[in-house]
Amino acid sequence: MFRRKHSELHVDRDLSTPAAIVAEARGVLREKFLGAQVGITGANFLVAETGSAIVVTNEGNADLTMTLPDVHIVLATIDKVVPTLDDAFALLRLLARSATGQPFTAYTTLVTGAQRRGDADGPRHSHIVLLDAGRTELLNSDMRDVLRCIRCGACMNHCPVYCSIGGHAYASVYPGPIGAVLTPALAVAEPYGATHLAEASTFCGRCEEVCPVRIPLVSLLRQWREKAITAPRAWYSRALLRSWAQLASRPRAYRALASIVARALAHVGGRKRYLRYFPALSPWMKYRDLPAPSGRTFLQEFERRKQGWRR
């Protein structure tokens, strides 16, 4: 991607180490920082008593963004506001330790307004844009505990599901257990569109155990599962579930069908034993191959092996 996007640089340059990649990103982005007219950052916290925004990075990218351009705009939602500096520092202590295990993040910046009289640098204009973005709705719901989240990511780093499937699978800026709770809660237009995220959990509870602000993630995930069950469903979804129920309650028919399907899929899988295409799974199959079944169902295989043990 670097070679494609940075086509102005030498084609055969060395990009084999993280240090080389970081150095190139630094060089390319430094020009952009120096040339930008408007810098937009978020805020980790907003402090009511001083009117300050607190922005935290290990790289210093936010500091270049808010110092070099003529205009600095802070975009943050209302749940970022804390009453006092003391509250902010209590949370900052938790943030770095929970996020990366560092005692404190490299650059913790309290910014209060635009360039002042006599200042040699800093933006000439500064704005804070406060967004509601569904937060009041959330406060009014039984999910309000998630508003405590400080976005440290500890729940993700300890989640067995997140660690296997990665962040992109959540199709949201908020991945992991907190994403599974927050994404459907913030999707006001389509409240049941993302409830399936709550299914991607073993309820092992590690997320809740490591959460520094004690969000009851497991019970919130369970709430989404309950909501999803009682949610209105499309006719085809209802029909599919009904026929599944019919089949699952008739063991003989189920076994017969499973045996036919297993054999058919094994045949399609061929010698490589991989399926390249599967009806209704095409978005998933775009990046992955599905391992084909062996040709026998679990029960058939179990019977076969049992005979082996007797011998």
Added chain:
Amino acid sequence: MSREAILRRLGGVLDKRGARAARFARVAGRLDATGRTKLRPGDREGAAVLGRFVDRLRALEVEVSELPGRGALPAAISSYLGAAGLPKRLRRGTDARLDALAWGEAPTLRVDVGAARGEDSTGLSWASAAVAETGTLVVASAPASPTTLAFLPDTHLVVVDAANVVATYEEALALLAAPPMPRVLNFITGASRTADIGGRVVMGAHGPRRLTVFLLNEP
């Protein structure tokens, strides 16, 4: 308009959960300095604070140079840059304490004054305070102390008065001059870094690769 609408809706939701008067009293209590929580994991006193501070800096791979007084700064900076094989150029603010130093005693060092530029290799700041808890330097912006000095150059040098090293962030905030807040208050804990590529820490992501502290043990 939309601000009032948002706040009215928010107030309405909060009202459902508790009486307005009680809520306001709670906020007032919180803003009152005497009613605040004291979260002090780093509490230490006297020489123990300084020892802890230097230990934390070394753990962050920050080089620490202890000097008997500010008069030794020009020579110390010059020889530091020379020993590290860095260009003998320095950018500093118009700080009166720095103006008063005899920079002429380090004739090979070129010193520029003002906000940092893209091509500057080394920036020099004077910290308002420092926190032993995590080896954090507190640099306040001011006309004499431009913020860019801490971010644009590859090497950031910071002068710290040993007397201004305190145990916790809260004490560091108390050390600063009375309100208003400085435009920018940088809490700096080690040099710029990233672990975004392959989870391996690389120094100098967007800010300085190197952070060095000159600790002044002035009487």
